[in-house]
Amino acid sequence: MGNMNKLAAVAQIKWLCMSQNTAVVIGPFMVIGMVWGFKILYSNFGPNGELIPVMMAMLLNLGVTMNICINGFLMVGTAIAEEKEKHTLRVLMTSSVTGMQYFIGSILYPFVLTVVINFAILWVSGIEMGQVSVPVFFLVSVIASLISCVIGMIVGICASTQMNANLIGYPLMMVFMMVPILGNLSEGLRRISGFLFTGVVTQMTDCFANGAEYKMEALDIAVLFGELIISVLVFLVMYRRNGYEKD
Amino acid sequence: MEQNELLQLSHISKRYKTELALKDINMELHPGEILGFLGPSGAGKTTTIKIITGQLRQTSGEARILGTDSANIDASIYERIGVVSDDSGIYEKMTVWQNLNMFAKIWRVPRTRVEEVLRLVDLSEHSKKQAGKLSKGQKQRLVLARAVLHKPRILFLDEPTSGLDPTTAVEIHKMLLDLKKEGMAIFLTTHNMEEATKLCDNVALLYQGEIVEFGSPQELCLKYNRDKKYQILLDDRKEIILEQTPENIRKIAEWMEKDQIQCIHSCEPTLESVFLQVTGKTLNAW
Secondary structure (H helix, E strand, O other), X not given: OHHHHHHHHHHHHHHHHHHOOHHHHHHHHHHHHHHHHHHHHHHOOOHHHOOOXXXXXXHHHHHHHHHHHHHHHHHHHHHHXXXXXXXXHHHHXXXXXXXXXXXXXXXXXXXXXXXXXXXXXXXHHOOXXXXXOHHHHHHXXXXXXXXXXXXXHHHHHHOOOHHHHHHHHHHHHHHHHHHHHHOOOOHHHHHHHOOOHHHHHHHHHHHHHOOOOOOOOHHHHHHHHHHHHHXXXXXXXXXXXXXXXXX | OOOOOOEEEEEEEEEEOOEEEEEEEEEEEOOOOEEEEEOOOXXXXXXXXXXHOOOOOOOEEEEEEOOEEHHHOOHHHHHOEEEEOOOOOOOOOOEHHHHHHHHHHHHOOOHHHHHHHHHHXXXXXXXXXXXXXXXXXXXXXXXXXXXXXXXXXXXXXXXXXOOOOHHHHHHHHHHHHHHHHOOOEEEEEEOOHHHHHHHOOEEEEEEOOEEEEEEOHHHHHHHOOOOOEEEEEEOOOOEEEEEOOHHHHHHHXXXXXXXXXXXXXXXXXXXXXXXXXXXXXXOOOO
C-alpha cells in the first residue's frame, strides 16, 4: 500500500511537472495538429477529397512514429533532465522513493498519453476503421510506446540539463522516425527500418492504409520484444552504474 | 551500539582515485543533539553526509544510522531521516502547498501535519503561491519544512543558511533549536563558525578530510584560551586589552572598586581562531 502511495505521488509530481512545461505539452498537440493539417493538404491529391492509400500511409507513419518518439524520447528524457537541473531529483530520491517507483512514475503518463494519442491519430486521419485491426494496433502501440519511454529514461540518465536532453533526444528521434518514413524511398533504409521498432509500426500502418491484412512476422516480434529487452538492459546497466544522477 | 546513539561513524575513510577525501572519521550523534561539522569548502562535509545517508559508499570504516550499517540501508531509511543539502530544489511551478502535499503523500503524512509545518515555517499565508515566486529565505524555509514534514529522527543539514540574509538565518536557527527541543538529532555542516557556536552541542573541526578537533564550542574555545586576556572599556572611553598577570588583576580590581569600568570582556578565542590555531588556515580561506 505504501509503495502504491509513493508510486502515485511520483506519477502525480511528474504529471504536474510535464503539464506545466509548455515545450513538453505542445508536442502531442503538434502531432495531432500536423496529422489534421496534412490530411487536408493531401486530400487535394485524391478523388472526392479522399486520401489515396499511399498518402494515408505517409500520414499515419509520420503521425504515429512522431508521436511515439516525441512523447517517449523527449517528454520522458526532458522531464528527468529538468529535475536534475532544478535539483529536485536528489530530493525525490532521498525521500524514500525507490529507483523502480521513480521509473514507473516517470513513464506512466507519457506511456498512456502516447497510446491514447496513437488512437487519436487514427481517428483524425479519417482512416476507415474496418481496415484497422484494433487489437494488433493496440499491442504494437503499447510495446513501441514502452520502448520509446525506456529510451527516454536512458536519455534522462545521460542528460544533465533540458538542453542536453534535447541534444541527445533529437538525433535519436531523427533516426527512429525518419528511417522508417524514408524507407519507401530507399531499399537500404527500408532494410534498416525492418530492424527498428518504429519500422514495425510503419509496416503495420502501411498495411492498414492500403487495406491489406497485417500479419506480424517472427522478425517483427523479435524486433519489438528484442528492442524492449535491450533498452531495459541498457537502462539497468546505466542506472546501476550511477543511479539517475552521477555524483 | 547503544540504543541512544542514532548515528555512529567508526574509522570512515573515503578515497577518490588518488585523493583521500576523508581520513579516519569517528563520531556519534544522540537524540536532541546538534552536531556541527565545521570546515572550509572541500573539507569533506558533504561527502560525510552522503556516506551516512547511503548516497556514497565509503572506502573503509563503518557508518551506522538508526542501528543499521549505511552499506545495507535502502530507500526506506529516508522515511526516518530528513536531508537538506545546499542545493535542495523545490518544484517551482507548483504551489507551496503542492510542494509539501506531494511529499506528505510519499510519507503518508496527514494533511493536518502539512498545515502544522506551514505554520512552523511561517508560510501558511503563502500556501497557494507558486513556489518559484517565493523569496530566497522563504524557499529555504519551504525546503526545511519539507525535510521535517515526516518528523525524522535525524535531520541532515548541509549549509542550511548559506547565502541567506541574517534575519532569515536567525529564523532558521530558531526553527532548528525548536526541533532540537522536540528531540530531533541534527547533523549540521557549515563553514559559519557563529552559527556553529550558537546552535551546536558539539562541533567537529574538519580539515582536509580529517577531524582535527572535537568538543563543545565552549570546551574548544576554553581549551585554546592559552593567553588569557581581558578587553576593558573605561569611563574615559579608553579601551584597553590586558593580559592576566597579578599586576593587571590588581589594576582591574582597583578600577572596579572605583567603578571606573564601563564594560569588561574575556578574550577567549572564537571557533574561527581555534580553527586557525589548529590548522594554520582560516575557515573562509577557500
